[in-house]
Structure formats: structure tokens, C-alpha cells
Amino acid sequence: NRVTDLIETNIELIKHEEKNNIKDIIGIGYKTIEETYQNNLHLNKETIIQLIKSRLENLKFYANGSGYFFIINLDDKVLMQPQTPEHTNKVFTNLQDKNGKYFIQSFRNIALTKGEGFDSWYWSKPNTNEIGKKIGYIKLFEPLGLYIGTAIYEDDINKKIKKETLKLLDIIKYGKDEYVFAVDKQGTTISHINKKFIGKD
Numbered sequence: 001n002r003v004t005d006l007i008e009t010n011i012e013l014i015k016h017e018e019k020n021n022i023k024d025i026i027g028i029g030y031k032t033i034e035e036t037y038q039n040n041l042h043l044n045k046e047t048i049i050q051l052i053k054s055r056l057e058n059l060k061f062y063a064n065g066s067g068y069f070f071i072i073n074l075d076d077k078v079l080m081q082p083q084t085p086e087h088t089n090k091v092f093t094n095l096q097d098k099n100g101k102y103f104i105q106s107f108r109n110i111a112l113t114k115g116e117g118f119d120s121w122y123w124s125k126p127n128t129n130e131i132g133k134k135i136g137y138i139k140l141f142e143p144l145g146l147y148i149g150t151a152i153y154e155d156d157i158n159k160k161i162k163k164e165t166l167k168l169l170d171i172i173k174y175g176k177d178e179y180v181f182a183v184d185k186q187g188t189t190i191s192h193i194n195k196k197f198i199g200k201d
Helices: 002-039 045-056 103-113 154-171
Strands: 070-073 078-080 116-124 131-141 146-153 189-191
Touching: 002 045, 002 116, 002 131, 002 146, 002 154, 045 070, 045 078, 070 103, 103 116, 103 131, 103 146, 131 154, 146 154
Parallel strands: none
Antiparallel strands: 070 078, 070 146, 116 131, 131 146
């Protein structure tokens, strides 16, 4: 079916775009670490890390402000985690997500074996009691023995996919009078040429 093929292709493109965005954002944070390090080689490691934190820990991104950088060293000690600052300077080698994944160990493994890469894990959503799947990227900065990471909630990607898919459905037409409409799993109309039907069961 041409419509479903088009939707599926669009979904894959959005997912690819979002993953590239995460990687690009890490590139910005990594550059900040690198510049701070190179400009302060006369200072000790702890002081340089404090300077890096002062430049990165208050940054928030994505429309809902859920994006932030975290920094962890290769001993699994959290150096910066703006969402949970009480975790700073604590070691989380055995921290597990809701599925039992030792995700800090997983981050370290990526950093040491590949230098950088994607990972996924479950983490609490800001200002709620909900747990959501995160898609993240981490990158090693070897001179300081640490890595920087960031992530986006999969739910946020899915919201963007739904929004863009509805836009796509709105422009698909067959001939003069034929059109595409869509309903969700609950039977509610979510796309229709006649806007008065949207939201109806």
C-alpha cells in the first residue's frame, strides 16, 4: 500500500533525524570539554572539571526542556547530572533500570571499546513518577578519563512521529474526491478531510 509505505518511510526518516540530532548535540558538549581542557592545561584535573561543569550543567534543550548533558568518569562516578544533582560524586556501577540493565556499566563499555556510541535505558521522567525509555549517545574524553552523554525520551520521538504523520496524511489525495482518513486504537478519528470529524469516536 502506497500510503503505509510512505508513512513507514517517513517514520524511519524521523527516527534517523532524531538520532543524528542527539549525536550532533553531544558534539557540541564534547567541543566545550575539549576547549576548556586545552585552555586550562596549567590547572589540575578537578579544577578543569569544575570549569566544564560551570559551562554545561545549566544547559537545557528540546522544546520541553528534558534535554541535558551528564558526565560520568571511568570509575562510574557521576560528575554531573543536572536532573538529579544529589547523585553527584556517587559511584553507580551497580545501578539498574526497570529491566535490570546495568546501564552505567553499559555506558563505560561503549566508551572504552568504541569511544562513542548509542545506548538505550529506562529513566524517570522529569516532574512525574513515570519511567520512560531513553535513547542516548555517549562520547569518551580520554584526557580526563570521563565521558559526556545526553538522551531523548522515546515518547518524545513518538509524539513528533505522530505529529508529522498527521501532516503527511493531510496532504495525501487520490484523484478529485478521494482522500485518506485515520483513526487511533480507541477508534477516535485523528485525520480526516472534514475537520469536524477529528476527535470523534
